[in-house]
Amino acid sequence: MSRKQGTGGKKRPSGRGQRHNQDFRSGRDSGNASGKSLARGNAPMKKKSTPQKAEDSDNIRLNKYIANSGICSRREADEHIAIGLVTVNGQVVTEMGYKVKIDDDVRYDGRRINPEKKAYVLLNKPKGFATTTSEGKGRTVMDLVANATNARIKPIGRLGRNSTGLLLFTNDETVVKKFTNSKNGVSRLFQVELDKNLKFEDLKSIQEGFKIDGKLIAVEEISYIDGQSKNQIGLKIKNTGNTIIRTIFDHFKYDIIKIDCVAIGHLTKKDIPRGHWKHLTEQEVNTLRML
Incomplete structure (x- = not known):
């Protein structure tokens, strides 16, 4: 039930005691003996409190x-x-x-410790994008995942500007260390197209390992790709970049036409079109941590 304001600032009697009436539009309170408006500028003095600093969003x-x-x-x-x-x-x-x-x-x-929520983004990289977090390098892979998360993710390893395929981004340093560990690492599967057929004896030499300037160069697996010509090669390595691939084929006098990363550990390009990305599922993340 609405309440009526008394005239002359007087309060109307009530069997339950006095009613405290306020005109919310004017700010006047019938219980205010002075009759002054409680609008801004005439409000009663309040006890001083310690001034609060403006909240810093940083x-x-x-x-x-x-x-x-x-x-x-x-x-x-x-x-x-x-x-x-x-x-x-x-x-x-x-x-x-x-x-x-x-x-x-x-x-x-x-x-x-890192206060950010852990993020894991898998990109199917197209040609023409540099794998770098630096500015001033033209189009980079960071442009492709700019809307994926607010977390400060970075790519693990790299793919050349004209190389394609899977690239994993994360802010999880534990996972990063798994990839960069020289003893264990995480396997990556590449499909490599050469300018000519790979000789079988060269394939065997690569499989067995060889030295360049006294340093052993080894891969996990190498094979011809079933149903395709002998210049289409499958190569599995644990190195985080693809420069080792060029080093290998340069040594045997082959030019590389194309490098495509088709798998990282258990992760594949399934349902990720070129130039698109996805967030890893909880199961994929758990499996990644156990590698």
């Missing part, structure tokens, strides 16, 4: 920073902070509500 609470890294929940992060397990730029921080910048050096129990 800052993030330390407990949230830690929680975003996947180490623990915010509540658990507060406990870790309180007992001195967290440092920021080399200094132990135990203050609750402490804020950090996204690029600060934050460490938990001595190990640097």
Whole structure:
């Protein structure tokens, strides 16, 4: 039921005590003895409080920073902070509500942490794009995945500007190390087109391994591709780039017409058209971590 405003600032009696009426349009309150408007400029004095600094969008609470890294929940992060397990730029921080910048050096129990959610993007690279994160290099693979995620992902390894095929991007340093580990690494399968048929004796030499300037050059597998001419070669290596491929065939006096990465570990180009990308599924990520 609506309430009527009394005249002359008087309150109407009620069996339940006085009603507190306010004109929300004018800001006047019938319970205000002075009769002054409570509009801006005439509001009653409030108790002074400590001025609050404007929120800096570049800052993030330390407990949230830690929680975003996947180490623990915010509540658990507060406990870790309180007992001195967290440092920021080399200094132990135990203050609750402490804020950090996204690029600060934050460490938990001595190990640097990344507050970004882990992202894994698989691109089927077309020709004409350089594999680099640097600007001023013309069209790059970063242009192709610009809308994939807000995370600061980077390509693992590289494909030449005119090479095509699969390229994996991530901000997960654990996965990056798997690929760059010289002893283990992750297998990549390439389809290579040569300017002429590969001689069988050259194929055998590549399979068995050979030395260039005293350095052993070895591949996991090499074979002719079934149903195609002998200049179409399948090559599996664990090196993160494709420069080793050119080194191999240059040594045996073959020119390379095309290099296409068709598989990275268990990942293939299925359902990824050239120039498109996809996010890895949880199952694909888990398998990648176990390689």
